[in-house]
Amino acid sequence: MTKLNIADKSLIRQINMSAILQVIREKEPISRAEISKLTGLNPATVSNNVSDLIQMKIVREIGSGESSGGRKPVLLELNPKAFYIIGVDMGTTKVITAVTDIEGKIVKKVVMRFPKDRTVKVVIDIIKDSIYKVIEGSNIEVDKILGIGMGVHGLVDCDKGISIYAPAFDWHNIDIKKIFEDEFSVPVNIDNDARVMALGEKWFGRAKNALDFVCLNIGTAIGSGIYLNGELYRGSSFGAGEIGHINIVNRGPRCNCGNYGCLEVMASGPAIVDRFIERINCGEKSKVIDFVDGNLSDITGEIIFKAAIEGDELSKTILNETGRYIGLAVSVIINLLNPEMILIGGGVSKAGEFIFDAIKDTVFQKSMKHNVENTYIGPTGLGEDCGVIGAATLILKDIFKAPKLY
Numbered sequence: 001m002t003k004l005n006i007a008d009k010s011l012i013r014q015i016n017m018s019a020i021l022q023v024i025r026e027k028e029p030i031s032r033a034e035i036s037k038l039t040g041l042n043p044a045t046v047s048n049n050v051s052d053l054i055q056m057k058i059v060r061e062i063g064s065g066e067s068s069g070g071r072k073p074v075l076l077e078l079n080p081k082a083f084y085i086i087g088v089d090m091g092t093t094k095v096i097t098a099v100t101d102i103e104g105k106i107v108k109k110v111v112m113r114f115p116k117d118r119t120v121k122v123v124i125d126i127i128k129d130s131i132y133k134v135i136e137g138s139n140i141e142v143d144k145i146l147g148i149g150m151g152v153h154g155l156v157d158c159d160k161g162i163s164i165y166a167p168a169f170d171w172h173n174i175d176i177k178k179i180f181e182d183e184f185s186v187p188v189n190i191d192n193d194a195r196v197m198a199l200g201e202k203w204f205g206r207a208k209n210a211l212d213f214v215c216l217n218i219g220t221a222i223g224s225g226i227y228l229n230g231e232l233y234r235g236s237s238f239g240a241g242e243i244g245h246i247n248i249v250n251r252g253p254r255c256n257c258g259n260y261g262c263l264e265v266m267a268s269g270p271a272i273v274d275r276f277i278e279r280i281n282c283g284e285k286s287k288v289i290d291f292v293d294g295n296l297s298d299i300t301g302e303i304i305f306k307a308a309i310e311g312d313e314l315s316k317t318i319l320n321e322t323g324r325y326i327g328l329a330v331s332v333i334i335n336l337l338n339p340e341m342i343l344i345g346g347g348v349s350k351a352g353e354f355i356f357d358a359i360k361d362t363v364f365q366k367s368m369k370h371n372v373e374n375t376y377i378g379p380t381g382l383g384e385d386c387g388v389i390g391a392a393t394l395i396l397k398d399i400f401k402a403p404k405l406y
């Protein structure tokens, strides 16, 4: 049995420093006295740790605050330019890579597409290339980079840093952490892409104050990240949140997972296009056909959305149906988990009211009234950057919560 070694002063010191950093991050600008009050640490401990943080240039002093009688206290804030993080949002068709500061603000971002031939080597090389490009474009010194956080689609063992299964690349058990740590010599943390989005929303987006919420990623594939009681929930073997594979229609099309009629095969970006083309092949008319000069293979979800804005009836119908399918899945989540918020991100969420109105209508019809009354349903707060900021947060959460600064 392991015993907590209370004599381990360096561990206690790290925990203290982490607590102080966390309070500064959340409450800045803040005085040493307030930090002491909020953390319960004695003033001398706060003062010593703050001195070290100032010396490490992670924290800086700014002006003076209001006095409660005596000398005006000096206020402290994070120095966002001290260190940087690389965030990698690895989707199924493209990778978005960004340098962020320690407050989650993007300094530089690059987007690179994967070719049709997506072997492990091709995908890994493109991601490495995107990291080199973003570092070069950001003009920051390499030794200021604290680590690389990556959101990876599919099943991910975040403890070992292994991509267990990524359906779009058909790869199994790829040791992502080792590959990128060997290449860049900084710590690498990975997690599932939708879970990473939820993490980003919790730290920097719309869910900062929420304890129970679910973030859906609806793009080329569909997944979700679940926060329960303030903690990211991964399930017993990293498989929690696979909302894309809830059965939505009987006898529907075949899904990547081997089943039929899953949400992903009805409401993902490619599924929207497939359902649209099916209706065109049955003789229905749409201005989308003019947009693509009659080439059905050029139709994308974005074009259907554009046509809907211009009043195209078939496009509006297809998007409305999509919203209803998503709404059915969301009502399951609401009845099962009773979350405060359902946040929806990914390419499909860009269809705005054409989808959100139908989602909300369906959710109100299908959920328990008590559960749905106070639930917020809407887009993510970080929009397109949600995945990449969330990925960077995989490193930030280690710095602010389980400190390994040196």
Ligand SMILES: [Zn+2]
Residues within 6 Å of the ligand: 244, 245, 246, 255, 256, 257, 258, 259, 262, 263, 264
């Ligand atoms: Zn499926």
